Amino acid sequence: MADRTIGERVYRKLLRLYPRDFSDDYAHEMTQLYRDRIRDEGPTSVWLALVADLARTAPREQLSTLAQDVRHARRTWRRTPVLALAAILTLALGVGANTAVFSVVHGVLLRPLPYPDPDRLVEVFEDNSRAGGGPFFRVSLLNYLSWVERAQSFEALAAFNGRDFTVTEHGDPERIFGSAVTASLFKVLGIAPIVGRALTAEDENPAAAPVAVLAESLWSRAFGRDPAVVGRTITLNGLRHQIVGIVPTAFREIGRTQIGSAGAGQIFIPLSMDTAQNRGNHTLRVVGRLRQQVTLDQARDEMRRVAAGMQNEFPTTNRNWSAWIERPQRSMFDPRVRLSLLVLLGAVGVVLLIACANVANLVLARATSRRRELAVRAALGARPARLARQLLTENVSLALVSGVCGLTMAGLSMQALRTLIPATIPRADEIRLDGTILAFGLFITTASGVFFGMAPAIRGARASLLPALTQNGKGAIGPSHHLWRRGLVVAQTGLATMLVVMAALLLQSLVRLQQVPLGFEPVGVLTARVSTPQVKYPDAAAMLEFQRTLLRSLETLPSVRAAGLITSTPFAPGVRRGVTVRDRAAGGGSLEPSASAVEQVVSARLFRALGVTLLAGREFGAQDQPGSPLVAIVSEGLARRLWASSDGIGRALELDGRGHEIVGVVGDTRGTDGTARGGGLDRDPQPVLYVSSEQHPQGTVSLVIRADATPQAIVPAIRTAFREIEPTLPIPDLRPLDEWIAESAAQPRLTTTLAGAFAGAALFLTVVGIYGVISYTVSQRTQELGVRIAIGASRISVVGLVLRTGMTWASAGIALGLVGAWSASRLIAGLLFGVSATDSFTFALTALALAGVAALACTVPALRATRIDPVIALRGD
Amino acid sequence: MTSPPNPDGLLPLPVATFHILVAVADQDRHGYAIMQDVAARTDGALKLSPGTLYGSIRRMLEEGLIVELSERQRPDEDDERRRYYRITPFGRAAAQAEAARLATLLRQAKAVGLAPGRA
Numbered sequence: 003m004a005d006r007t008i009g010e011r012v013y014r015k016l017l018r019l020y021p022r023d024f025s026d027d028y029a030h031e032m033t034q035l036y037r038d039r040i041r042d043e044g045p046t047s048v049w050l051a052l053v054a055d056l057a058r059t060a061p062r063e064q065l066s067t068l069a070q071d072v073r074h075a076r077r078t079w080r081r082t083p084v085l086a087l088a089a090i091l092t093l094a095l096g097v098g099a100n101t102a103v104f105s106v107v108h109g110v111l112l113r114p115l116p117y118p119d120p121d122r123l124v125e126v127f128e129d130n131s132r133a134g135g136g137p138f139f140r141v142s143l144l145n146y147l148s149w150v151e152r153a154q155s156f157e158a159l160a161a162f163n164g165r166d167f168t169v170t171e172h173g174d175p176e177r178i179f180g181s182a183v184t185a186s187l188f189k190v191l192g193i194a195p196i197v198g199r200a201l202t203a204e205d206e207n208p209a210a211a212p213v214a215v216l217a218e219s220l221w222s223r224a225f226g227r228d229p230a231v232v233g234r235t236i237t238l239n240g241l242r243h244q245i246v247g248i249v250p251t252a253f254r255e256i257g258r259t260q261i262g263s264a265g266a267g268q269i270f271i272p273l274s275m276d277t278a279q280n281r282g283n284h285t286l287r288v289v290g291r292l293r294q295q296v297t298l299d300q301a302r303d304e305m306r307r308v309a310a311g312m313q314n315e316f317p318t319t320n321r322n323w324s325a326w327i328e329r330p331q332r333s334m335f336d337p338r339v340r341l342s343l344l345v346l347l348g349a350v351g352v353v354l355l356i357a358c359a360n361v362a363n364l365v366l367a368r369a370t371s372r373r374r375e376l377a378v379r380a381a382l383g384a385r386p387a388r389l390a391r392q393l394l395t396e397n398v399s400l401a402l403v404s405g406v407c408g409l410t411m412a413g414l415s416m417q418a419l420r421t422l423i424p425a426t427i428p429r430a431d432e433i434r435l436d437g438t439i440l441a442f443g444l445f446i447t448t449a450s451g452v453f454f455g456m457a458p459a460i461r462g463a464r465a466s467l468l469p470a471l472t473q474n475g476k477g478a479i480g481p482s483h484h485l486w487r488r489g490l491v492v493a494q495t496g497l498a499t500m501l502v503v504m505a506a507l508l509l510q511s512l513v514r515l516q517q518v519p520l521g522f523e524p525v526g527v528l529t530a531r532v533s534t535p536q537v538k539y540p541d542a543a544a545m546l547e548f549q550r551t552l553l554r555s556l557e558t559l560p561s562v563r564a565a566g567l568i569t570s571t572p573f574a575p576g577v578r579r580g581v582t583v584r585d586r587a588a589g590g591g592s593l594e595p596s597a598s599a600v601e602q603v604v605s606a607r608l609f610r611a612l613g614v615t616l617l618a619g620r621e622f623g624a625q626d627q628p629g630s631p632l633v634a635i636v637s638e639g640l641a642r643r644l645w646a647s648s649d650g651i652g653r654a655l656e657l658d659g660r661g662h663e664i665v666g667v668v669g670d671t672r673g674t675d676g677t678a679r680g681g682g683l684d685r686d687p688q689p690v691l692y693v694s695s696e697q698h699p700q701g702t703v704s705l706v707i708r709a710d711a712t713p714q715a716i717v718p719a720i721r722t723a724f725r726e727i728e729p730t731l732p733i734p735d736l737r738p739l740d741e742w743i744a745e746s747a748a749q750p751r752l753t754t755t756l757a758g759a760f761a762g763a764a765l766f767l768t769v770v771g772i773y774g775v776i777s778y779t780v781s782q783r784t785q786e787l788g789v790r791i792a793i794g795a796s797r798i799s800v801v802g803l804v805l806r807t808g809m810t811w812a813s814a815g816i817a818l819g820l821v822g823a824w825s826a827s828r829l830i831a832g833l834l835f836g837v838s839a840t841d842s843f844t845f846a847l848t849a850l851a852l853a854g855v856a857a858l859a860c861t862v863p864a865l866r867a868t869r870i871d872p873v874i875a876l877r878g879d
Numbered sequence: 880m881t882s883p884p885n886p887d888g889l890l891p892l893p894v895a896t897f898h899i900l901v902a903v904a905d906q907d908r909h910g911y912a913i914m915q916d917v918a919a920r921t922d923g924a925l926k927l928s929p930g931t932l933y934g935s936i937r938r939m940l941e942e943g944l945i946v947e948l949s950e951r952q953r954p955d956e957d958d959e960r961r962r963y964y965r966i967t968p969f970g971r972a973a974a975q976a977e978a979a980r981l982a983t984l985l986r987q988a989k990a991v992g993l994a995p996g997r998a
Contacts, residue, residue, distance in 0.1 A: 020930075024934075028933040028936075031933065032910075034910070035929050035932075036929070038911045055929055055930045058931075063930070066934075
């Protein structure tokens with residue numbers, strides 16, 4: 003053996019970059035070649051050429067080996083098409099479902115907002131926690147202006163308020179949603195108009211000429227993207243506005259208004275700086291862009307100080323009102339939506355794990371039946387590493403095929419997915435299949451492939467030669483093999499148990515949610531938003547007359563029992579104004595001098611139309627006219643909060659500085675939270691103060707109609723009545739109140755349905771898995787069982803034997819699953835309503851169900867075991 | 880009885896493959912000798928790197944164009960074991976088919992004046 007120079011040793015090491023097979027065959031010759039060339043050409047040129055050669059040909063050889071493995075993989079899988087198909091389908095469903103759920107989570111929760119430097123965006127609220135209200139109140143215009151003056155933490159602050167617009171351009175009047183915004187919103191969002199100009203501070207002057215900015219979607223839909231639209235006028239609510247610009251879709255209200263909103267607004271007008279307002283009139287949402295160096299906590303501290311200063315300066319309106327800042331990514335979500343999505347992502351991930359366990363079992367069984375083939379190849383010189391690599395390639399390539407199928411399924415179902423997502427989930431329109439989602443899909447596919455392919459690959463490679471070659475492949479299996487399968491069954495059963503517990507809890511929660519007392523009667527009620535056209539009915543008297551005529555005409559329709567107006571129908575879209583009311587006779591027998599409540603302006607017969615119970619006193623009636631003494635009706639909860647008793651008749655409450663006499667007390671109603679849709683069914687009823695529409699005229703209201711017949715039957719009659727009274731009004735979008743209530747439960751219903759589907763899938767996969775493993779065990783123990791039957795064991799005892807084996811494993815799994823569910827229960831506690839996360843009844847029922855299902859899975863193989871012919875079994879074939 | 884493999888299925892041969900076949904057509908050679916022969920014949924234009932050489936050799940072995948000889952051919956010339964390679968009849972047929980293909984191309988090029996000499 004010639005001496006090896008250093009160069010040679012280094013070269014030999016570098017040759018390891020080639021596939022093992024290649025380097026094994028040719029390393030010796032290539033080293034000889036190296037020696038020859040060094041001798042003839044000299045080191046420098048040889049080494050340069052060699053480095054280039056290695057860089058070029060080593061990857062090529064590796065790829066060529068990989069291609070060979072893939073071709074081989076395809077051939078071997080074709081030999082067992084049923085197994086391959088089963089594995090592919092199982093995995094494809096798992097990958098597809100995971101990708102779909104992840105695309106929702108990513109689009110809705112994870113993707114940053116589509117604005118420059120989106121982490122600087124915040125939403126600012128008035129915080130009434132001190133007085134028992136929440137920290138997410140709207141802001142009054144005067145407070146907003148004071149903040150703009152005093153707060154230093156922001157580059158810019160902007161305010162907005164939702165508006166209903168009646169647009170009369172071509173043909174029938176149309177109703178379009180939009181907002182009144184401060185010009186600073188352009189600066190806060192960092193968005194420039196795509197045509198024309200942005201709004202300016204001058205536009206906000208109440209005396210300025212009315213202007214408007216249109217959203218790109220409206221520009222496309224109604225104006226065909228004609229740039230000449232800028233400069234034209236458009237009639238909004240009877241008033242001509244000049245169109246000054248077009249903005250992209252990203253320009254919109256962000257933050258808490260997105261909870262429950264069906265879509266972005268399409269028309270934006272300047273927010274009028276009408277400073278003759280009450281400082282206590284909380285109507286606006288405020289967003290801001292933090293300065294570069296300012297952190298969220300610093301900004302929160304500053305706003306608290308600013309608000310504290312304002313409390314002293316404006317004690318009547320600002321007492322107990324602080325300020326709170328939240329990121330829009332948080333404030334736009336009901337915290338349960340975020341939790342639901344994450345829980346579903348976890349659940350579907352568990353389903354994938356169970357699917358992988360099933361496929362792992364399939365592949366393990368396959369590897370065992372191929373022991374002979376592998377042993378022969380090992381005998382012919384294949385190294386264990388090479389065999390392992392080949393087996394791994396087989397399994398990973400199967401996984402990749404499943405992954406492609408799964409991703410295709412997810413992609414095709416994207417459209418259906420978007421329609422399933424309730425309108426109450428913000429950013430649902432941003433869900434799409436993009437690079438990140440595909441990368442995620444690829445990642446879980448490969449991880450699954452490695453996960454279920456690793457063990458069989460290692461095992462297959464270490465197949466011991468002699469027993470495999472001499473026996474027929476059956477007989478004693480190594481104990482570690484059994485351990486794997488047992489472990490997989492236990493794991494599957496445990497995971498399935500956890501999912502079933504979770505789904506059962508969610509189901510109970512949903513049932514309880516839908517049975518919660520509402521405080522009113524929604525059946526047979528239609529509701530719609532109606533705006534009184536400002537131009538035609540410019541003053542309060544005209545507006546009231548229009549509303550009275552409307553109600554009178556509606557009540558004359560046959561089968562209409564009552565019609566009324568309310569600021570916002572519970573659970574239906576509307577504006578809910580938070581107010582502070584104060585007991586005028588403070589210090590004289592009242593518990594708290596003031597309380598916050600939601601204000602509802604109602605017509606006389608509203609309570610009858612809505613089905614709210616009158617508990618004491620009277621409803622509004624003929625005696626409550628525009629000039630008469632101001633009256634009010636309180637909800638039971640408000641009365642209790644103010645006076646510790648549910649009676650408040652005769653007391654006086656101060657609202658907006660004016661005293662109101664309490665003439666009645668009505669029952670609490672749900673659905674009157676200060677949010678866009680009144681909050682969910684799980685929210686407690688809020689205190690409500692009702693005032694008469696005669697004394698507090700309101701332009702935009704909700705119409706409530708109670709009918710005898712099925713509500714849909716009278717919609718045409720209502721429409722005709724509307725057209726007769728006011729042809730310039732767009733026909734209101736009448737919907738049964740039941741629909742709005744159902745929609746408010748849409749998100750928990752979706753979560754429960756999906757959780758149920760995932761639990762069902764997990765259960766199914768586990769049953770298949772247990773069945774497969776027990777069948778296999780029975781076939782492996784044929785000899786032993788044959789012997790038992792031959793020496794006189796009864797069928798029952800054989801069944802019992804098989805059942806015992808299966809049930810031991812399953813019980814271990816169930817026990818572990820229950821423990822796991824117990825510890826993980828607090829994760830979903832936030833989603834549950836009326837049921838504890840550790841409800842023992844649910845746990846017990848689940849355990850029984852799982853045990854029953856596992857027993858069922860074991861029964862068929864067990865029965866098959868009884869039919870073993872001892873003679874054939876003993877022959878050892 | 881399977882039909883003899885058709886060399887036309889391998890056409891066009893990769894450049895390295897053809898040159899290696901030419902190198903072992905008249906005598907058995909080992910790796911370095913093939914490299915030197917190819918370099919000499921092409922006046923240094925084609926220098927087969929070790930990776931390309933042995934990658935091609937490996938594929939040619941699989942395709943049956945050449946075979947390995949296990950014993951030393953020239954015990955007097957070499958002081959150590961070298962693996963020698965010999966062309967097979969199939970390899971010869973493939974090289975002939977490739978040469979014929981190249982000749983046809985050359986004839987066509989000459990006919991339109993793209994190559995020197997008459998058609």
